[in-house]
Amino acid sequence: MNFDLTDDQRLLVDTVTSFVKKESPVERFRKLRDDEEGVGWSRDVMRKFGELGWLAVPFSEDDGGLGGSMVDVALILEQLGAALAPEPFLASIVLGGLAIAHAGDAAQRARWLPDVIAGDKTLAFAHLEEGSRYDAHHVSTRAERTGTGFRLTGRKRWVLNGHAADAIVVVARTSGDVGAREGISLFVVDRGAPGVQITTVRTMDGHRAAMIALDGVEVGAESLLGTEGAALPIVERVLDGATAAACAEGLGLMTQSLQRTRDYLVDREQFGVKIGTFQALQHRAVDMFVETELTRGTTILAALRADDPDPLQRMRGVSVAKVQLARGGRYVVQQAIQLHGGIGITDEADVGLYFKRMHVLESLFGDEDWHLSRVSSPG
Amino acid sequence: MNFDLTDDQRLLVDTVTSFVKKESPVERFRKLRDDEEGVGWSRDVMRKFGELGWLAVPFSEDDGGLGGSMVDVALILEQLGAALAPEPFLASIVLGGLAIAHAGDAAQRARWLPDVIAGDKTLAFAHLEEGSRYDAHHVSTRAERTGTGFRLTGRKRWVLNGHAADAIVVVARTSGDVGAREGISLFVVDRGAPGVQITTVRTMDGHRAAMIALDGVEVGAESLLGTEGAALPIVERVLDGATAAACAEGLGLMTQSLQRTRDYLVDREQFGVKIGTFQALQHRAVDMFVETELTRGTTILAALRADDPDPLQRMRGVSVAKVQLARGGRYVVQQAIQLHGGIGITDEADVGLYFKRMHVLESLFGDEDWHLSRVSSPG
């Protein structure tokens, strides 16, 4: 047992930290958010991520990646979260990219991954549907065989980076009923394919996402990733990886929320004394600290287990971490605002931004109840 | 809308308060509890309750009672709870007594109620069974018809005052399957009847209760209270009344726990200052106060609704109060111990006694989950 970072990991963390400190202060996010014309993130910065090698981290060396682990991904996302960097690392690398890496054949991987790793193109992963809640096997989008490939029909909701992605990895059903575990397949769909309707929507955290309608979208046979009808295990693995990554990002949000609250308590005076001397506020800050430390531990657990070959181990570790994030993360961002008082309610204070991003992370990839039910499942 | 006490009610509260202050300090309970020979309560004091008219409160004037309401009962129980008076008011009056009053015919009422109202005899109410959890309709105890009456067979658990009662009102099934709502009947069974096996057990709060085995107990037809097979509505009404009474007793426990904690915070010094000056402890005490005030309101609700002719209104009001007691009551007694520190863990401090009694009240008549599911039931 060992939780020390390797030298490489330490270097990675240092690089990310100093990059975002210099080039991605929270103010950069605010500007991108408020730019109605843009996509909410910077293609230049995404390319820089590529140049720095971060986008290559989880991919195998054969695919042009660095062969890193989900722990490495978590280390990056924790720092990106702390800086509120809005680039679609989660959507393009952890979701879309790894879906292609896990499910695709050599040709498919070669077709997409180099551009994605360079940051020249980005991906999205379309899985949520109305009524699916968080069950990956609840898929009503249909893919019917045609002479040359498949015809996709259905509606996908809340597709992260769907508004900006060059291609979308779509979860669709090639056979079986809506809730069946068999019959689920993955397709890569070009954003410009006829019948793909992308509606950009705003999300609470100031990001954009997309609602995507597929109205008889014709794709070639080469769009099918992996074995027809057998994609659910990969979908679940990809979602678990994304959940672990979201926990890491959430940890970054918590760390910052705590830090800023602590600084506020130390600086701020009221009734003629530092408010940090009030014991009730001190104890609240300690509770925030405790939740942050617990989340630090469970995030490690999730990142390590996300690569576990045993799906039960993987799901359990990831779910434990998401439950802790749901409880601890929410507590920390709520209290960060409360302890800031009125200023915490304004858009000027960064704690509000962390608060909103945290709620988005909580609502993605399974809420507390969903993960609790996974933890309590037998086996 | 009016929550003022009537003059009669005010007088009642004053009488009970000054009686227990003089004749039933907490020390009396400790003595009775520690007396291995006794039943855990005093027959003399129960008779005094009778002389003072308290045992007559909820019964109709025709039955020799005072025609009072469940609010009056609640006022008495709140004060008895505050003093930890262990006499079986709840078991003999609110459970057994009112079961006979509601279900019995004139002869049956005349046979039992005068002695009960005088405090000369006491009753118990045997409803819980293994596996019944808190569902009143889960009854496996059987009553089979004989030539002259019925033969009762089954096992009842945690019968309050069952170890000392002169007679036991037994919920038994004259027809139907274990979980059916029809086919439930009530019988009055003499404690000495052949086949009645009473095992005294200790309960966490320092009281006694009984496990009762009925092994083919023969009772006459006159033991059947009311219509055969149709007793469930009365059983549920009686249990709701007892629940409201338990809430009132719980409120008494909370009020005392808060009061004693407050006094401790004011008196006690540590690190050279009054611990009541520590803001974290002050806020904790305020949280206790808030829960106590909320419980005061819901207890009124439960007491008023316990007499409501509409069972849905009755159940809802009572369940809301029991849920509030489960949350607020537990919080208050736990914090009372925490704020007392080490001394709170000892049997010498009264807060521990309130703590234990509160947990018993919580475990009786439906726990938080059970009442929540009643609140969320449609209709």
Add this chain to the structure above:
Amino acid sequence: MDLSFSPEELAFRDEVREWIRTAMPPRLRAIAEVDGHFGVDETMEWHRILHRKGWVAPHWPRKFGGPGLDVTRRFILTEELELSGAPQLLPFGLSMVGPLIMQFGDEAQQARYLPKILSGEEKWCQGYSEPNAGSDLAAVRLTAEDAGDHFVLNGQKTWTTYAQYADWIFLLARTDTGAKKQAGISFLLCDMKSEGVRVRPTLTIGGTHAFCDTFFEDVRVPKENLVGPLHGGWTLAKALLGHERTLVAAVGSSARTLLRAKRIAQSTTRGGRPLADDPVVRAKIARMECRLEALKMANYRALAGAKQGHAPGAESSILKLCGSEIIQGMYELCLDLMGADALTWMNEPGVVPAWEDWVGPNYNYLRAATIYAGSNEIQKNIIAKLILGLPS
């Protein structure tokens, strides 16, 4: 004891319900039905409708144009209005400065200001807090210099909610800079159109510009706009805090939000079945429902006490604490039930069901409920000292 309303009171409730049903314009009703968000224009439209009916200020005495309702009817009217989903009226004139002018103003002031508050002709905002002062209201640094027949104001107020729409502001100003903290403060009324007043709205985490900073640079305020004694403004400030506390139980709003939660649970499915069938979800909703019922009882007790003419007792001190936590909890519940739809933020209609649309902004904005009107920490300090008698 009696928990029920009298037949006359029940008849009044029916009258209120029926009136709301017919009086609310279709455009407002459409928003109310999905628990939508009302702009200031819509709110003022409803204000004027209520004014014409005579119900705009249930708590005002008849002498000043109030409807002369007793405590219970006021409560019923308020609760029905909240439950209907109608716009919540701006409190700054009706519930804050209005009652203070009644209590401390002279007849001329009462005649000048109160009718226009009632009619909605003049909108008000509140100038209490200053930057870096938080709940410490006595830390007033905005100065009002005596310049003969008028004062000259210099300084800044913050959290001046809806100042961008206001015609008038009431404010605490320091008229005696030599005096000790609470002394030397005066209560002034200032026309927002005065030269030197500048308003900067602040974006909140609820996505709307509710708060403002308001700046005063050599602003002239005639001396007749002083309410109460010179340097005696602290008395008014304290009186206002008392008024504020009775506003914040928000039972009707919480009840309305609970209905919204149930609607979301009904309309959201998992595995083809409504969430409302899930025992875990049911327990969660029921828990909030019980909490609300407990708050209601506390509110009823305060109300019944007021009806009997008792001074506000222990039961009323908890209303702000519990009311603010419960309304926050209700929106948190809604947000949780929405699942991934909780991501939505001010999108076009139809992206999510209409009744889910304003949940996020309201949830976010309502973080303020435990902060404003004296933060809950301050409330606890007060209860610890004044009610529990703990040492300081």
Add this chain to the structure above:
Amino acid sequence: MDLSFSPEELAFRDEVREWIRTAMPPRLRAIAEVDGHFGVDETMEWHRILHRKGWVAPHWPRKFGGPGLDVTRRFILTEELELSGAPQLLPFGLSMVGPLIMQFGDEAQQARYLPKILSGEEKWCQGYSEPNAGSDLAAVRLTAEDAGDHFVLNGQKTWTTYAQYADWIFLLARTDTGAKKQAGISFLLCDMKSEGVRVRPTLTIGGTHAFCDTFFEDVRVPKENLVGPLHGGWTLAKALLGHERTLVAAVGSSARTLLRAKRIAQSTTRGGRPLADDPVVRAKIARMECRLEALKMANYRALAGAKQGHAPGAESSILKLCGSEIIQGMYELCLDLMGADALTWMNEPGVVPAWEDWVGPNYNYLRAATIYAGSNEIQKNIIAKLILGLPS
């Protein structure tokens, strides 16, 4: 990073499990299997068995008779012992005074006391707290007067757990009454059979006599029983608090209690179906399970840090806080699952299923977990100051 144990460590774990399985006498095993309560005699029986195996003091260095296990193996051994349901050894000798004697005692003291702690021949208790001092350990009023070759003790200690069974007590005594609070305190070892020592056991809300008051009236303690410097006892007191903190995460005990909760949920029925099938119950259990996993990770991090030789960091400061709340929560869960069976109190076997028997007493007694070893409020004060750097 690596969360797994090495093959050698896993082999060690298997060895421990197998040894426990065979070494535990049937009488003890029967109690362990239903999570029953062990008396002091049974606890000491197990102590001696572990001693013979060499595992009674995993954290003692080989030099003093410890097994010379590395950090991970110590952890594995401790966790397996807790998980087995075996008696928890008395900590007063093994974990408290033993390590202090190793660190601060002279060779004679080490030779005199340590072997008998290991063998279980001498049982110890702790004389730290005094009446009305609470967590303020420096408020020592028990005096040790210098009488040439011995001290004369007068005063009282409280919360001297299991003093009624102890052969020795270690205590803080005031040797210099003129000095300031923390100065002038010395650390002494006192034979409980000394004349003038009187023990009064206190009944706890757990129904057992765990705590005692211990009175000292002109008790003679030879000067060679002074550990560390005269008047320098505060250094030892602080060192002990550090030792104590690592004891209280109680991960194994909480894991064991979680298993008990699951067993109760399986064996308790409602409407003919096990509670364990109820989604609300499942969520409740899962919530505690997640909390425990989070604590485990915090514990692993502290452990891995110690293994790398790092000083205890932020992660270890939360172990006492979280560990105490989690073990309380686990028993609360058990109690809730028991329904009306939660009424039971030290009844004959068979009244309730055996594994439900000690839930109530344990739940009650464990209210102490957030109070002893520095109350959780004190822990929070320390973290606020030392880790968060908040002003005082």
